[in-house]
Amino acid sequence: MPRLDPFFTEWSARRPGQHRSLKRAAALVHELGLDRHKVPVLGVVGSKGKGTTATYAAAALTASGTGTVLVTGPSFRSYRERVRRDGTSVTEQELAGLASELEEARRSLPPVSEFDGYLAPSGMFLIAGLLHARNTGAQVCVLEAGMGGHRDELRLIGPQVVAMGKVFGEHLGVLGDTVPEIAREKALVAGVHTQALVSLPQTSEVEDAVGDALAEATGDVVRAETVEPDTEGVWPPPDLRPPGLSAASGVLGVAAADRMLGLMGRQSAPEDRLIRVLGGVRLPARLSRHAVPGHTGEIIVDSAINGEGVAAALAHARGLWGGVDHVLLCLPDHKDVAGAEQALAGIPVTAVRLPEAHLRFDHALPSQWSRIDADAVTPGSIAALGDRVLALGTVYFTGRVLDAVEAVTDTLFSPS
Template sequence: MSPELREVYAALLERAPENRIEPDLSRIRRVMELMGDPQNSYRSIRIAGTNGKTTTARILERILREAGLRTGRTTSPHLHSPTERIAIDGAPIDEEGFLQAYRDVEPFAQIVDAESQAAGGPPLTYFEYLTAMAFQAFASAPVDVAVVETGLGGTWDATGAVDPDVAVITPVSLDHQEYLGDTIAEIAGEKAGILTSEAIAVLAEQPYQDAADVLRERVAELGAEASVEGQQIGVLARTPGVGGQMLSLQGIAGRYEGVFLSLLGEHQARNALLAVAAAEALLGGGTSPLDGELLQAALSSVTSPGRAEVVRQAPTVLLDAAHNPAGALTLVQTVRENFRFTRTIGVVGILQEKEADDILEVLEPLLDAVVITRSSSPRAIPADRLADIAREIFEDEDRVLEQESLPDAIQIAVDLAEADGDQFGGVVVAGSVTLAAEVRDLLGVPEEV
C-alpha cells in the first residue's frame, strides 16, 4: 500500500465504522445527487443475505463478463487491500484508480458532511463513502452493469442508492442482530428492503420458514416478478469432484446439464444457481436461456478467495471466512463431503461481536483438536478468552491449545496434523475474514481477488 493510499484509507477509517448502520439513506442519496447520480448510468444487480453474497457476486460477474459485458463489482469486506472492494472487468481497480475515485467524491462529501452535521446528523460513514466511490468509478470506466453486494441488511444499506434491475437474496440467518433485529423475521425484513416492484427477484431457498414467509409476503406486496429456489429454479444434481463439482441446474429460462463449477461445497452450487438465474434475468428478462458454452467457461474458471479455499498441500490447509454459526455449519459440511482427513486440526480466531460459543459448538464435532489464536484486528477476541470458551465446549482440555501468535498457531496445527508421520491430516482455518486474509499472507498465497 503506497503512502498516499495509506493516508486516504486512514481518512476513511476515521468515519463511522463499517459494522455500524446509520438508518438513513439521505446522505448517500444527497452525495449521489450532487455528483449527477452516476449510479443511474448503468444497469445493476443488488445482492443481500447473510451468507454467500460475495461468492454469488463473483460468479454472477464472471458470467456477465463471459457474455461480453463490461462489469463493475463492489463487495465487502476486503481480504488484503481496500482496492478489492471496487472491481472492474473482474479485477480490483489499481491504487491510482482508487485514489481518483476518492478525489472525485471528496468535494461533494464535504458538502454533505457539512449539511448533515448542521442538521445535527453524522457525516458520511466509511461504507457510504466507499459506496459512492464505487458508483463513481463504475461510471468513469464506464461499465455496462454493476454487481452490488450490500454491506449490512438492505433497507438502510448505502447500496440502496441504486435502482436495481435484479435483486438477489441469499439464505438469511442470524448475524449482526444488534443492527438488524433479534429474530429471523426481523433480519429477513431488513434484507427484503432491496426488493422493488420493478426488479426481478431471485430468492434462495431459506433455512428458516420465517425468512421465507417474510420474503414471499414482500414480493406479493410489491407485485414483483420472482424466481425462488426449490420452485421455479433449483440445483437438480451435483457430483463432487477434484477441484470442484459437476452440476445440473434449472434456471429461470433454461436447464443446464453437466456444468463444472470450480468451487467446493453444496452451498457454492446453490450460489451458482442464484448467479445463473440473475444473469438470465438481466440478459434476457428471464425468457432466454444462457449459452451453454458461455456458462461452462464462466463457472469452470470462477474463484472465491477465502471461501473453502485450499491454500496449501501436504498437509492440506483449508481456510474459510466463516464468521457466524450458519457459515461454520456450511464449512463443516464442505469439509466432510470433500476431504477424508485422518485427523482434522482447527485454527480458530473470532471477532468480539460474533457468537463465538455457537461457532465453536458447530466446529467441535469436526475437529480432533483446535488451536485458538487471534488476528491482528483490534476487534479480535483475545486468545486466552476464546480458549476458555473453547475448553468448556470441547470438554477435553487436551483438545484445546492456545497460541496468541498466528504464525505459531499455524505451525502448531501443521505439526499436529502431521504427528506420527500421518500424511493425511488436514488443517481447517476459520472464524473471521481478517484471520483468513492473514493466513493467506503468511502462506504466501497470491492476492488473487
C-alpha cells in the same frame, strides 16, 4: 497503498450513537452526478454466501460480453479487492483516483452536522463501484450489500434485480429479533427501480416476510422468484458450482445474472463460453486450497462461522486429503462457537484471537485447545501444525491467513 481517507474519514470521526446517513450518501451521489448516469444494478443480500453469489453473478454477466463492475466486502489482502472490473481488482492507481474523486465531492458537501449521520465505508465502496463503472464504460454493476436493509446504501442506489441468499439468525437483535424480521429488513433494499427478486428456497415464514416487504417496497408489483439448486438441469451443473455449502450461492448468482440480462435485453453467454468462465472462478477463503510458502504442506481456508459450515469444511478437507492434521479456528463470541466446538470434537485445534477492539474472545474453550494471537500466524507456524491444516473463521482472520500464504486474490475469474 493509495490514500483511503474518503472511505473511512467520517466513520472514524463518528460520535457515540451516530448512524450512517443515506441522506448524506444521496447528496454525495448527486454531487458526483451518478444519479444522472444510471448503470443497471444487481444487488445481493442474505445472511451468508453474498460474496459467492455476487462473484458468480458477475462472472455470468461478464461471460455474456457485458462489462461488469463488482463490489464486494470485506477485502482479504487489499482494499483494491473491494472494486473489480470483469473479475479483476482495480489497480492502486485506479483506487487512488476513485478516492480523489470521492474526496473532492465529499468536501463539497455541507458539514456532517447538517445531516443525520456520516458516510459509512461500505456505502462509500458501493458508490466507488458506480463511479468506476462510469469511468470505464461498464454496462452493469453487481453490488454486495453490507447487512442489507432499508438503511443500506444499496437501497439508495436502487437495484433492478435483487439476489437473496438463505436468511438465518445472523444479526439477530440488530436487523430484527426473529429470522422473518431479518428477512423483511434485507428485502427492503428493493424499491421503485426493482423489477425482480431472485431467492434461494426459504422457510414459509421467511417467504411471507419477503413477500410483504416486496409489496411495500415496489407497490405490489414484484413477486419473489425462487431458484431451486436441486432441480435437474438448473445452471450451473454441479461440476461448475463452488464446493461445499457455497454451491447454492453459485446457482443463485447465475440465475440472478440471467434475469438481469433479460431485463437489459441482452443474451446470456454461449454455453461454451459460460463453461470456460465459470470453470475458472476462484473464491479466496471459500474452501480455497493453498501451498504454504517455503514448506511442503497445504492449507485450506474457509470463512465458516457456524457449526454447519465448520462441519462442511472439515468434510471437504477430509475428502481431498484423507484427514486433517490441525485446525486453526477464529470465531468471536457472537459467532457459533459452541457449534464449531461440537463439529471439531477429537480434532487438534488452535483458537486464534484477533486484535480488533470490537471483537470479543471470552467464550470458554476446551482445555485441550491451544490459543494464540493472530500475529503469530505465519508460514512457519502453519507448517509446524502439520502438512494438512484447515483455517476457519471470520473474514478478518481468513484474510490474514491468505496474506500469510501469499494467496492470489486479485483475480476471481477471467472474461474468456
